[in-house]
Amino acid sequence: MELKRYLKKHFKFEEFRPGQEETIESVLKVRHTISMLPTGTGKSLCYQLPGYLVDGPVLIVSPLLSLMQDQVEQMMAMGEKRVIALNSFLSPQQKAKALEELERFRFIFISPEMLGIESVLNRIRKLSLSLFVVDEAHCISQWGYDFRPDYLKLGEFREKLGQPLTLALTATASKEVRKDIAEKLHLGDWNEVVYSVDRPAISLALEFASAFQDKLDRVVELVKYLKGPGIIYFSSKKVAEQTAMHMREKGIKNTMAYHGGLDSESRVLIQQQFINGQLDVVCATSAFGMGINKENVRYVIHFHMPMQIESYLQEIGRAARDGRDSIAILIYSPGDEQLAYQLAEGELPDQYQIERLFAFLIDNQIAYKDLADRAEDLSVICGFTEIQWRIVEDYLCNIEALDYKMDKQSLLQLIENRLEVKNTKIKKMLGWIHTRECKRKVILEMFGEELQERPRNCCISCGIEMDHYKETEPSSELSPAAVDWKQELAAILLMRERI
Numbered sequence: 001m002e003l004k005r006y007l008k009k010h011f012k013f014e015e016f017r018p019g020q021e022e023t024i025e026s027v028l029k030v031r032h033t034i035s036m037l038p039t040g041t042g043k044s045l046c047y048q049l050p051g052y053l054v055d056g057p058v059l060i061v062s063p064l065l066s067l068m069q070d071q072v073e074q075m076m077a078m079g080e081k082r083v084i085a086l087n088s089f090l091s092p093q094q095k096a097k098a099l100e101e102l103e104r105f106r107f108i109f110i111s112p113e114m115l116g117i118e119s120v121l122n123r124i125r126k127l128s129l130s131l132f133v134v135d136e137a138h139c140i141s142q143w144g145y146d147f148r149p150d151y152l153k154l155g156e157f158r159e160k161l162g163q164p165l166t167l168a169l170t171a172t173a174s175k176e177v178r179k180d181i182a183e184k185l186h187l188g189d190w191n192e193v194v195y196s197v198d199r200p201a202i203s204l205a206l207e208f209a210s211a212f213q214d215k216l217d218r219v220v221e222l223v224k225y226l227k228g229p230g231i232i233y234f235s236s237k238k239v240a241e242q243t244a245m246h247m248r249e250k251g252i253k254n255t256m257a258y259h260g261g262l263d264s265e266s267r268v269l270i271q272q273q274f275i276n277g278q279l280d281v282v283c284a285t286s287a288f289g290m291g292i293n294k295e296n297v298r299y300v301i302h303f304h305m306p307m308q309i310e311s312y313l314q315e316i317g318r319a320a321r322d323g324r325d326s327i328a329i330l331i332y333s334p335g336d337e338q339l340a341y342q343l344a345e346g347e348l349p350d351q352y353q354i355e356r357l358f359a360f361l362i363d364n365q366i367a368y369k370d371l372a373d374r375a376e377d378l379s380v381i382c383g384f385t386e387i388q389w390r391i392v393e394d395y396l397c398n399i400e401a402l403d404y405k406m407d408k409q410s411l412l413q414l415i416e417n418r419l420e421v422k423n424t425k426i427k428k429m430l431g432w433i434h435t436r437e438c439k440r441k442v443i444l445e446m447f448g449e450e451l452q453e454r455p456r457n458c459c460i461s462c463g464i465e466m467d468h469y470k471e472t473e474p475s476s477e478l479s480p481a482a483v484d485w486k487q488e489l490a491a492i493l494l495m496r497e498r499i
Helices: 003-011 020-028 045-053 065-077 092-100 118-125 149-160 175-184 212-225 237-249 264-275 309-316 336-346 351-364 368-382 386-397 404-434 439-446 485-496
Strands: 033-036 058-061 083-086 107-110 131-134 166-170 191-194 202-208 230-233 255-258 281-284 299-302 326-332
Touching: 003 020, 003 045, 020 033, 020 045, 020 191, 033 175, 045 058, 045 131, 045 166, 065 083, 065 107, 065 264, 083 092, 092 118, 107 118, 118 149, 131 149, 149 175, 149 386, 166 175, 202 439, 212 230, 212 237, 212 299, 212 326, 237 255, 237 281, 255 264, 299 309, 309 404, 309 439, 336 404, 351 368, 351 386, 351 404, 368 386, 386 404, 404 439
Parallel strands: 033 166, 033 191, 058 107, 058 131, 083 107, 131 166, 202 326, 230 281, 230 299, 255 281, 299 326
Antiparallel strands: none
């Protein structure tokens, strides 16, 4: 099959990016495939092109509603009308209509939560799926950096859908994580397409700041100095908001904060404004960037230390998608790792919460199969966050024989093991910060790779010419007429309603 001819026909591209052609060939040979391609290399094409070459719809599982919506809108903008997202953005009436007319769609995006609804799953079972796609597949692995308990059920859902041909896509997954993905999805035999995690166009810089205010002042200096647009990553929603406000006060007008605490309309609007060049800087938590199709991000700054190398790579990979030189700057202050350790602990339930849970289960003789019916009560009584509860519920619901004492101990051991993994990743990240070796070389060694050739402006250890990334022209002020927020939002919401 002349894939390049179809590439040009459907997408107007002359050449494939690294890994795309190999992944598509594997899928067309009816091989279950795990594909690890660098951020920004166009992983979505790996299921979109096969969708035009085979019979039957493509089902794409995606972890974020904003990511899903962005991909749907991009495909619609390219002229594809047979695409839909089944998620909580749909009203009950829209959802009912979509399910009724599901056969007319070629590409169906869905959240794992929606796929878990029995009526939705049964409706999809009636389709002859050509491909089952798991986007951001590292989310299924407890060893991955962005573990999502809802992804754990995808193997079971896949079995109920008749074990369709499967493509798992990720940008950063170690050999251990890739094996875990295959096991959790019940793939049996599978093919792997694995490309280097290296991004030669991105220079790896590191700076040290003695205190919070010094770091804040340095970020303002960098944003005024560097050629944009850019993204600044934070581990705190509050600090992201405060920094965006501080930057606007310092004259950097086209700046907004983005995090999971915003309502969905605000998140979509900020994404669209950034993509369309109406924002120069986004102060964001890790919720921003996944699937954002913006080629010209010139810098990524980390205000807080990432919790692991994998998320660092994922986030700096938002830059240089057009292949042009860009820079990633991590600003470290002594003690920054304490926030990372606190966040790691906060993602998991503690011993006190588990003790309260089992005391309540024992007093009320609640079976694990009935946990879903008591989820709201138990979350309040034990103080579980949403992700803490999902971890607990998923573990206990997979236990067949009820033994409160043994089950409590095994759950506590699971939590301890997972926390140890997280803390180990933080220590590796800290070690990378303090190493004097080539930063790029050390990262590649973590993924079992060797550095073949050092690019110009490789990293802070090898030397960086900062003027290479300097803004040469003053950034233009955004005139009031350039953006009408209400019209922009109305257009986005209108696009969502097309079914």
